Amino acid sequence: MIDHDKIKIAVSERRIRFRQYSAEMMIERGMNEYMTVCPTCKGSIYIGTAVFRVKIGNGILVLEDVPAEICSLCGEKWFSDEVMIKIEAIANDVRSRHVKFEIMTFDAA
Numbered sequence: 001m002i003d004h005d006k007i008k009i010a011v012s013e014r015r016i017r018f019r020q021y022s023a024e025m026m027i028e029r030g031m032n033e034y035m036t037v038c039p040t041c042k043g044s045i046y047i048g049t050a051v052f053r054v055k056i057g058n059g060i061l062v063l064e065d066v067p068a069e070i071c072s073l074c075g076e077k078w079f080s081d082e083v084m085i086k087i088e089a090i091a092n093d094v095r096s097r098h099v100k101f102e103i104m105t106f107d108a109a
């Protein structure tokens, strides 16, 4: 079973992923801060919404309609820092209430 702190790690990993390219590298690769090409598969990226699932202790949190940048080819998703901070807050709240399964819409959370 995944323990409570894994949420923090999962969140951090995504944050690092979002920032895995420095400004210089992005210019080199023809990318800008609003990525248009997937760094993994070169698919085009569009701005949309995604489902974010995370295990919290023995529970599961599902957030729908989370703003994200999504690769149209491989489906890789990136979330902004603002979004990740809000997800972290929601996750902490869910953890503190020892909820087994929680599903909510991001905007309503």
Ligand SMILES: [Zn+2]
Residues within 6 Å of the ligand: 038, 039, 040, 041, 042, 043, 071, 072, 073, 074, 075, 076
């Ligand atoms: Zn891709």
